Amino acid sequence: MSIDWRSVDRWLTGDAWVRSRIPEHLVQLCDLIGPRWASTPQERSAADYIRAQMQAHGLASARLEPFQVDTWTHEPARARIEGRDAPVDVLPYLFCPPVSVTAPLIDTGFGTLREVEATRMKLAGAIAIVDPAFEPFTAPTPFPIRLRTLAQAGAQAVIAIDRKTGGRTEYHPATDWRTLKVEPHPVPTVDVSRETGTLLRRYAARGARLSLEVKSRAYQATTANTSAELAGTSWPDAHIVIGGHHDTVLNSPGGNDNASGTVVVIETARTLAALAAESGVRPGCTLRFVTFSAEEQFLQGSAAYVKQHYGPEPLPLLMINLDELSTGFMKGVVLQFPELRGLIERQLTAMGDGLATHTMTQLDAWSDHYPFSLRGIPTAILWRWRFFGKYPESDFHHEPDDMADKVRVRDLKEYVGLLARLVLRLSHVPPGEWPENRLDARAVQARIAEEITSPHRTM
Numbered sequence: 001m002s003i004d005w006r007s008v009d010r011w012l013t014g015d016a017w018v019r020s021r022i023p024e025h026l027v028q029l030c031d032l033i034g035p036r037w038a039s040t041p042q043e044r045s046a047a048d049y050i051r052a053q054m055q056a057h058g059l060a061s062a063r064l065e066p067f068q069v070d071t072w073t074h075e076p077a078r079a080r081i082e083g084r085d086a087p088v089d090v091l092p093y094l095f096c097p098p099v100s101v102t103a104p105l106i107d108t109g110f111g112t113l114r115e116v117e118a119t120r121m122k123l124a125g126a127i128a129i130v131d132p133a134f135e136p137f138t139a140p141t142p143f144p145i146r147l148r149t150l151a152q153a154g155a156q157a158v159i160a161i162d163r164k165t166g167g168r169t170e171y172h173p174a175t176d177w178r179t180l181k182v183e184p185h186p187v188p189t190v191d192v193s194r195e196t197g198t199l200l201r202r203y204a205a206r207g208a209r210l211s212l213e214v215k216s217r218a219y220q221a222t223t224a225n226t227s228a229e230l231a232g233t234s235w236p237d238a239h240i241v242i243g244g245h246h247d248t249v250l251n252s253p254g255g256n257d258n259a260s261g262t263v264v265v266i267e268t269a270r271t272l273a274a275l276a277a278e279s280g281v282r283p284g285c286t287l288r289f290v291t292f293s294a295e296e297q298f299l300q301g302s303a304a305y306v307k308q309h310y311g312p313e314p315l316p317l318l319m320i321n322l323d324e325l326s327t328g329f330m331k332g333v334v335l336q337f338p339e340l341r342g343l344i345e346r347q348l349t350a351m352g353d354g355l356a357t358h359t360m361t362q363l364d365a366w367s368d369h370y371p372f373s374l375r376g377i378p379t380a381i382l383w384r385w386r387f388f389g390k391y392p393e394s395d396f397h398h399e400p401d402d403m404a405d406k407v408r409v410r411d412l413k414e415y416v417g418l419l420a421r422l423v424l425r426l427s428h429v430p431p432g433e434w435p436e437n438r439l440d441a442r443a444v445q446a447r448i449a450e451e452i453t454s455p456h457r458t459m
């Protein structure tokens, strides 16, 4: 197929702007459906909505792909300092087990070995307060390892002080995300805002006791990923995956995290399907548009997807993951492994928009590309600074105020146009011309085993 790229570029750029349906998708996902914790009816209606949108855009293959998820829920947690009337706001860490305890509060600083040693005599049976940030004067230790140290010293529960100010709290994991498993907490852990944390520290200095109650429940349920294909004309058996998660944490409408990525998946599919229908320009290899469930629950959706598909089917040429796009306008493509750098760089150069590629120096496990990386599949994310971005909105992920207003519609329209042009170009590179990109899954595992004792950097 000979393609006039200049007119295709114009068409896709224009279509991504003037026919964009991003605003109505945001209303539907964030305002009308709202929080989409995987396995809840709200999350299922989001998946149904996405499938219906894909079908309406002409992707007849759009379907739900159900799987079993290990999930969890909780009632509002309660805490109170003995002798003080006002309750203390606490939020359980993800998958926190039930706990009911009244015990002395012990300040353990950053929970480093040195600090735990210094408080060891008082820690047995106590509730420890700890700052998960890295203590500046010792080698940084991942927080899950510090929680294990506190558990071994006998702490019955841990209060972790959130990085955010202004009374904000958010859900965090208590175990290492890189293991890709729902594992038991080393010790029941809850989050408090920075202000509450410093208040508790002052009470701890005065020998106060705290009562803490978490009522929670872990159970199994069914949820579903969504998948839709735009079949390739030249190499239909080869494919590229473009994905992003549609679920959220409990009680968050998930604007930045991750309606932003979800709507770009839907819109990129829409504009490329429209291009095919209206001008006959179709992708060379097949493009698969996937939205994952249970990303917020240890990436169980993408892990299930990889397991369901990549045994029987050939691995994709590339997986591009879209998560938290409120960090800034698109600057380029970040690869987890270097093999495809030259090939992608050539497409970006041909596009002429000044986009660049980068390669991660540490495997990034914070989103749905990770299970693909583990399988030896080349993966990419779209923005280098996912968590500390250009805009203040990028600091919202796992909290009730991550609403639709945290999404910059103009940026997302630009993402759609650029991404559609990039993946269409990539789809027309014959599979035989892609550099050898199968990574040895065992080599990837060895790399993770080595990296897991060091902090998980996010940029």
Ligand SMILES: [Zn+2]
Residues within 6 Å of the ligand: 245, 257, 258, 295, 323, 324, 367
């Ligand atoms: Zn996310």
